[in-house]
Amino acid sequence: MSIDTNLLTHLQKLANISLKEQEIEQTKEHLNEIINFIENINNLDLENIPTFFSQINSALPMREDIPISNTDIAKDILKNAPKSEDNFFIVPKIIE
Known part of the structure; x- marks a missing residue:
């Protein structure tokens, strides 16, 4: 696959963008490099x-849900x- 002027x-x-004439060739070259x-x-x-x-074989590590009350943090x-x-x-x- 390659990027031509029509594409x-x-x-x-x-993308709702506009390129200047001098940017079109450079953009085509950059996109073709990425595709290659x-x-x-x-x-x-x-x-x-x-x-x-x-991701299929992994699971989230489980831990006990223990509430901790520490007034120093507050x-x-x-x-x-x-x-x-x-x-x-x-x-x-x-709100009044």
């Missing part, structure tokens, strides 16, 4: 290379707030 014009319409690179990757023989990671967070009281943020009222 590039079609892509410009789909991808085609080279597709031609690699990967049959004997083991997969090291697969104090550290609230010390950066402009206003706080009794471990809560004080914010201006927006």
Whole structure:
């Protein structure tokens, strides 16, 4: 596959962009380089290379859901707030 002027014009319409005349040739060259690179990757023989990671066989690590109450964390967070009281943020009222 290669990018010609007709295909590039079609892509410009789909992407709602406009290229100047001097940019068209350079853009075609860049896109063709990308396509050639991808085609080279597709031609690699990967049959004997083991997969090291697969989403199908992986699972999320499970942990116990244990609530932890640590007031020091709240104090550290609230010390950066402009206003706080009794471990809560004080914010201006927006509904009367």
